[in-house]
Every structure is written in C-alpha cells, then in structure tokens.
Amino acid sequence: MIVDNYDVIVIGGGHAGCEAGLAAARLGLKTIIFTLSVDNIAFMPCNPHIGGSSKGHLVREIDALGGEMGKNIDKTYLQSKMLNKSKGPAIHSLRAQADKLEYSKSMRMILQAQKNLTVKQAEIEELLYDDISTDKDLIEEGYEKKISGVKTVTGLIYKSKAVVLCTGTYLKSRCLCGESISYTGPNGLQPSNLLSQSLIDGGVELRRFKTGTPARMDGNTIDYSKMEIQTGDTPVVPFSFDTNPDDIQKGQHYCYLTYTNEKTHEIIRNNIDRSPIYAGIIEGIGPRYCPSIEDKVVKFPDKIRHQVFIEPEGTHTNEMYVDGMSSSMPEDVQIQMYRSVPGLENCVIVKNAYAIEYDCLCSGQLYPTLEIKKIRGLFSAGQFNGSSGYEEAAAQGLFAGINACMQILGKPYLSIDRSEGYIGVLVDDIVTKDNLEPYRMMTSRAEYRLLLRQDNADIRLRKKGYEVGLISEEKYKALLLKEELIKNETERLKELKVGASKDVQDFMDRLDSPRLKTAASIAELICRPELNYYNIAELDPERPKLSKDVIEQVEINIKYEGYIERQQRQVDKFKKMENKKIPADIDYNDVISLRLEARANLKKFKPVNVGQASRISGVNPADISVLLVYLENYRKNSNH
C-alpha cells in the first residue's frame, strides 16, 4: 500500500539523519525521517561531548553551511573549553560536554517544529527501485537503478525521489561484553535486521565494522578527591556563528582526570584472552585512533599510565562516563580493572562497557556527492559510510542531504575540496580511500590546516551554504561585511607607521619588546611574539571599534602571514591537479602502463580528476605520471 509521496526519505534519526532531514526540509523539499525510536533522536550512545581536536572544526563548518549541531550544543552544553590554546591557531579546537538527554530532547523538538519535515517511528525493511532500462542518460552516467522509495516492516510503501541512508551502528548490530553477546543496537536499543539484505540485493557491498564504549559509573560511588578537577573556559566561546556569546554563559560542570596504573594494566594483560577481540570473536574492525584500553595496554607496553577522564552524562542522571577506558572485557574483569584506578576504588558500574559490531558500506561505492554509484538517488552518510563519531556523521548527513536536494532540484552539487574544509577532507577520504577501520577525523588528515581553522569556518564556507540555500541573504551579507572589515583593518594596520620616538621606545621597554631601530608599521609590531592587537592599543589610539571575531582574523592574518601565504601556494598546486579532469568515458585498460593494482582501483573508485586519482589507495606517483601522459595524449588527439 502506498501511503505517501515524499521528495526525500531519511533512514535514521541520529546525528547524520537529523542534519540530512533538516537540510532537505529547509530547502523546501517534503521530507520524512524514519527512526527506530523517536525517543532517541540525536542520541549520544558513546562519549558525552561534542567537538574536540578537528571534530570541533567539523561542527563549526556544519554551522557555517547552515547545519544544526553547533546551535544545539550551544543550548545544551555542561562545560566548554577551547583545546590546544598553547599551540597555533590551526589546532585550537572547541569541545563541549553535552547534557545528553537535553541534547536529544532539543534536537527532537527542532525536527518536530521544522516545516516540511515529518518524523516517523518505523523500521525500514526494503529499498524500492524504478526500472531505468529505457533511460539512456542514467545508464550512460553509470547508474544501474533508480531509487523510488522504501517499504516498512509493517508493509507500507513510501515513495520518494531520493533516500539518504543514515543507519549508524544499527544494521544487524550485536553488542559484546566479554563472552556475552546480545543482538541489539547501542544501549540495548532495537537493531535493524532486515535492511542489510535489501541493500545487498540492490548490489551494494557491505562489511562489518566494530566500535566500543566504556562503562558508565554511579557518580555517588566515585571519590573525586583523588582526581584532578577539569574546568571549562570563562567566558565560553559558542560553536555556532549565530549564537550570541552573552546568551550562553552559565555555571559549568566539572570533569575529572585520573590515570590507569601498572595494576590496571596487569589485570588487563592477565585477562587478555577473554577480550573478544583478542579471542577472535569480533569480526568487525575497530578504530585504531579510538582504541580500547586493552588495545592501549597491548600497543604501548612501556607506558606506565593512561589518562582517564570522568565526564558527566547529563543533569538527568548521576552517571559518569569513563573516557579513555572503552573495553569489551567481561564484566568481572571490567569491575576489577576500573576499581584499580584512583578514585574508582569503590565504583559501581551502572552500564557495562561493550563493543558493538554493525554492517556498513565497503569503500569505493560512493561518488564525491555521497551518492551510491550504482543507484541514482540513494545517498548515504555517517557510520554507514564507515566513519566514526557524531561530528563526522553530522557533517556527512548535512552534505549528503544537501546533495540529494541538489539532485532533485537540478542544481549544482555541493562540493568542498580538501583545501576548503575538514568536511572536504572527510568526504574525500571516505570516497577515495580503502578505509579498513572506522574513519575518525583527525587534525593530521588535513594537509592545509593553517587555512582550515575553526575560527574562519564562516569565511570559508558560508558562501557555499548561501548558494545551496541554507544560509539566509541577511547572514550572508553580514559575512561579506565582516570580510570587508577584516580586509580594511588589516590594510590600515599595515600602513599605519609609528616612529622610534622616546614615547614609543618607553612603551616597547614596558612590554619587554626590543626597541625600534626605524619606524615600523603596527602590523610589523603585531608580528612580534610578545605583542598583539590589544596590548599595543596605546600606539594606535584612533583604531576603529571592531568586534572580537574581526580582530581575531586581523591578528591571525598579520601574525602568520608568511605561513598562510606558503600554505596558499601549496593549495594552488593542489588545485592544479584537482582541475585536471578525467573524462568519464576513460577506459583504464587503454592506459597499458598502469600497474595492476592501480588499474583495478582506478576502475573501482572512478576518480573525477587527477588529484583525486592520486589519493586512491594503491595508486602511486608513477601511475599518476602515466595517467597524466595518457591524458595529455588523449587531449591532443581529441583536439585533432
């Protein structure tokens, strides 16, 4: 029975699904989100924080494009902190502890208040397709099928022009706690056991991935006096460019720091054969960069201790999250292990640590738009694509949601390259790399990070958000004004000179800065490590009144000008390769000199340009030279 027609169907109401659904609805398309549990919209089944190193960048970028995550965490945070402040601005990263329940409730209300958006609790068991055998254009573009809708387990059919898969860790999931296995989604929630087969039937290749989460402790049983208190920043910097900082300042909760010790490690080593990973029970591949405590003990045998952060789960509970000690050890080992940590001697576990396995997409099946290559209109995002993390999921959800809409609306796809955003790096890595484990965003994955700062995400991406239609005219104009103010002030400071007068030299002495030898511009002074925009105010009495975020950009532009310029040159070089398009009808069999592995992977991943080809696993520089030479020949011949 056909119930209704939609433009966009989103399967899953997690962090990816919420962004995808909101983006589609906000772009005016009739949208429905299917979730297994409406009570668990935007649920955080693992860590109780949003942001952190490089993930904070993603949240800022989501916000710049018109996504919701940043605004929602600004409303529901318990503590917030800018990390890495002692390092350069490229790796400053915002991280906020979330009130999990409030975060979920708030997002649920946003979805339900959103025009054009329906939220529906139902399990999807089947994807439906249209026959495209008569549609020459689609076949020529490489599609084998076209999505037409979905069927629920109760047998109802919902038609649509596009479907965005955001199934998270729910596909045929099972949870492991030592020898005990339960066939559920995270936190005992209902899994989705039928959709995988429908995907396989549709020609989509799936594999098993694994991730894990630590125990939650009864807060009343923790001795915080043995731990170091971790406080938030005052004042707090919001994630969203639209949040007024004054509106979100409040009393913050504490986190606590403690450490594992030799005794902890000994308990783990003595029981390592009972860990499902080491005992060979877990078939899925777990993330290397978010290792369980077992992994850490095995991989870093010389380390005498590992950090453990104790973080609040929310205001609705006294449960505390034990960050740094995710584990799939049996419950009895977990208890011993946690109780060996100072402050946790008498801890009572409310929820056990566990590992979870789930179905997700094999690499090589996605276009850079996050559409599945074979199936027109089927997009996917988040953990289904083989990533890990709320922020990675939300970023992809937004990106895939936007592109599903662009396809329906016949507008140009949203594209963000590696020099434009962490989202670009994330999507490119997901699309071109043969990731063998859940992909986690990291600062080191971004080659051009001095340009991809969290502080300039709006300057980098608002325009794109405006072009796709998620950023309003008003906000976009505000951005243009900000850019102009930055430019004018930077120029003014470069031109404004101070002479080596006695007053100035006295001033330099006071700030422990070397005296001037000749006249210098204010900009030159700001370049000195000990000086900044604010502490040289006296030398620049007629400066215009500017907002803090404008001053921040001006100061970064001036202080790191040389570095920024050099990075920009790297980007120019990168873009050159990105602009070398590979014709869609290329037959890699014709490029006879390619190595076998390179040819197989180029055929599989179908890169759209040479830059992308160069990043595909198994393609080396010699292959790229061969490809460039081939393309040059191709170009010359086709010109004749």
Added chain:
Amino acid sequence: MFFKEDTICAIATAMIDAGIGIIRISGEEALSIASKLYVDTKGNHSLLNKDSHTISYGFIVDENENKVDEVMISLMKAPRSYTKEDVVEINSHGGRLIMESILNLLIKNGCRLAEPGEFTKRAFLNGRIDLTRAEAVMDLIHAQNEFSMKNSERQLGGILFNKIEDIRKEIIYEMAYIESAIDDPENYDLTGYDERLKVKNEDWISRLNYLINTSEEGIIRKEGIKTVIIGKPNAGKSSLLNKLAGEEKAIVTDIEGTTRDIIEETIRLDDIVLRVLDTAGIRDTDDKVEKIGVERAVQSAQSADLILYIIDSTDDEISDDERISELIKNNHVIVLLNKNDISDRISILENDIHNIYGDNIPVIKTSMVDDTGIEDLKKIITDMFFNGNIIPKEEIYITNIRQKEALLNTCDSLKKVQSSIEASMSEDFYSIDLMNAYSFLGEIIGQEVDDDLVEEIFSKFCMGK
C-alpha cells in the same frame, strides 16, 4: 589501444667499425619480425619457440635465405624488458655495412627506425622508469661530453635517488611525529622536540648543500663553461675565438645570438666544453648601436664562469674602464697580452697587469698570428677546472637545473623551519615548510608528481606525436 605502438629498431652501439655491434628491436612484432630473419644452425626459423631471457646462436638471413651475418640473439619478452615491450637484441659482427644491412632487412619487414631516445620514451611511457631516470636518459642523449654522460649514468643507477630518498624518509618521520603528537598528545611528547628537530634540520641542510655545491660544477660541465671574451675593440677577441674554434671545427656549432653583437661557439677542450662568447669591445662610445653592444657585453660577462680579457700589449696604457675592473674583481679571469709577435712595440708587461689586478691573476702572452700561448691558454683553462677537483668515481652530481632548483627550494624551506624554531613558533607551524621540503625532494626523484615536469618531458620525448 592507445599506447600500443609500432615496432622500432635501431643500432644500439656506436656506428663505427667495432668488433661487435648490437641492434635492438622493441614492440609487439619484435619477435615475429626477428624470427623471419633468424635461422638456427639447422636452418629453422625457430625464434618464436624460445623462452624469454635466453640467448640463441644462429644467422641472419635475407629474403632469399642468404646468410648475412653470424649472430647471437637475446630475447626479452614483455613486460620483463627495458621498454616493457617484447625486445630482441641482435649481436652482430659490428661492421658498419653489415649492421646497416641487418637494419634495412628489419625495416623492410615492418620495423621503423627509432627516433633518438625512443626506447627510453617507451620505458617511461610504460612506467618502467620514473621521471628522474627518464630525465637522466634525456640528459644522456643530449650529453655533450664524457663527464655528463658518466653522471647521467650514475643518476640512472639511482645514487641520486637514494641520497634524496634518505633525507626524505627522515623528514617524513619527523612530520609524522609532529602530527601524531598533535592528535595524540598523551602518547607523543613534544617537550624539547624543537631542539631535537633543529639538530636534524641542520644536518639535512648541510647534506643538501653538499649536493647543491656539486651542481655548480655539474651544470658548468654539462652545459659548457660560459667563457666570455672581453677587451677593447681590435684587441684580438674575434681572432682568439676563431683560433679556439678553428681547431675543433668538426664539433663546433655556430649559434648566432639574438643580437648581432654576441657570437657564441661551443668548443671542446679534452673533457670539458666551453661556450665561448665573443662580445663587442668595451669602451665609452657615443654611437648608439655600439653602446647597446657594449652594455650587452658587460651583462654577458657578469654571468660568465670564465672571462678571457684580451689586452693589446702594444697599447700605450691599460684601460681604466671601471666596468672592466669590476668584472675582473668578481670573476675567474685569464688575461691575454696579445699581439706578442710585434715585439718591438710591446709596452704593456705582465707586471703591469699584476700591479693593477693582483698577483694571482693568470697572464699569458699570446699571438694570434703565430699561435703563441694558445696551448698555454688551453692548459690553464683545463687546470682551473680540474686541479684540486678530483672527482671520486661514485660521487653524484646534480647536473640538471630543474633538480638544482628543487634542491635550493628544499633548503629554503628547511631554513624556514629553522627560523620557525628560533622564533619559538609551535610545532604545527613547522609542518608547512617540512611538507614543502618533502615535496620538493619528491619532485627530484619522481615521487611527487610535478605536472610541469610531466609536460616538459612529454614535450621533449613525444615531439611530433
């Protein structure tokens, strides 16, 4: 298919009457064509049945089965050959006439005569050799002297590759360490790291500088020593050029400059090549055309590797032209006191030169009429570049301007790392310049695809395609 090309052949050894000569054939039909021409001792055309990497004894026969030569034939089947195509090499008896007739037979049977460097072009296009090696082969083909040739061979052998690759590996290790520390500060400590990196960085710079220094000599030798003849009008500059060039007519190429005022000739002295430029005489002049000529002469001399300053020893006094003094101060100079044959009119002596320009400047008395001093001059020039510069055989020289530039850029990037450390910038700033250094080095050894280089090699290798 696109790169499936015709079968080419060429005489791979020098075209002289030597004891043995090799003809190489490469391409899809190499085997079948060679098989038509080859018979074994029993008179059978049996080449097609032979395994790869074998040598067969037999004869080359013409269309009437007449024996042309007694040969050994080496087979290298694709892809295990230099070009990654089927390759057949015919070892013949080397006489020029015999070699040419075998070549003609091959061409008659469907081979095409290879263009210079075409085997290498195929090796490159087929991914057999990387860009650096391809570049070295190009240099080899265009090498003008023995030194260049030996050096290209050494590059081909991968010594340069190894030296660069070593430094590159060390750089990437440090980059990885910094990245790890940024993402996982708990397990990778950066305390005191800047001091450790500084030491390594200094070591890289000094190793690169060593390679760069060899390039000074390498480039000079490969492209020829830029030798500029200066002097007042009629001092004998053109005669000197003709003297030097005249004896080497066979390998002299005249390259007329874009202007009529500078003439360039390439002259070979033993193992080194001189690019000799004859300039307009340097003097103050009001004549507009001559003035331009003089300025160009000065400019040209400024970038010379060697200046030959000819003085007419019968002049009353030595020119006090400031521009000449300036040039002599800043360059390798040999002074020639010319017109020595007119002994009764000589007024300028060796001592006069030493008094003005110092004792170290070599002075030779010459005459273009009776060749006095020409041999001395040659000896001084060769000595200047060989004495104290004994080259250990396994040493590698950067002989290519592109490679040198990449090395200089690498050094420049590493120096920026140094200043970042000195300015106490945080570690994440080092990585920008480390990444640049890493990729410049990658361009030299073909591990980083430099689009420009691909285009350049393409244009050199694939002309006329």
